[in-house]
Amino acid sequence: MYNRKRLDRERLEVYLVQLLLAYRPFLLVGGLLLLGYALATMFSSFLLGSIFLLVAAVPLLCAMSYPVVVFTARLGAWMATLGRKN
Numbered sequence: 001m002y003n004r005k006r007l008d009r010e011r012l013e014v015y016l017v018q019l020l021l022a023y024r025p026f027l028l029v030g031g032l033l034l035l036g037y038a039l040a041t042m043f044s045s046f047l048l049g050s051i052f053l054l055v056a057a058v059p060l061l062c063a064m065s066y067p068v069v070v071f072t073a074r075l076g077a078w079m080a081t082l083g084r085k086n
Contacts, residue, residue, distance in 0.1 A: 009081045016073035024063050031060035 020027070034056035042049030061068045 008084075009077045012080060013073045013077040016076050017070060020062055020069045020073060024069075027059040028063035031056050031058075031063055035060065 034052060038049050038052035038056050040049075041052050058072075062072055
């Protein structure tokens with residue numbers, strides 16, 4: 001017998017990896033726009049600019065690194081199936 005909860009999580013993980021890879025160019029453009037906004041915001045408020053810089057790092061890393069895409073998909077699948085009961 002197989003573990004249905006684990007199978008659902010793995011199926012969702014594969015779907016999320018394919019979704020993130022399909023939208024990789026949009027993640028790159030969005031990350032670059034957020035990076036520009038973070039740098040512009042740093043001139044007025046260093047703390048707020050630093051927060052935007054950390055937020056901009058996530059889509060940029062997803063656009064440039066396959067292992068980050070896999071880790072993000074695993075994290076998303078784990079969070080989506082966290083409260084599920086069979």
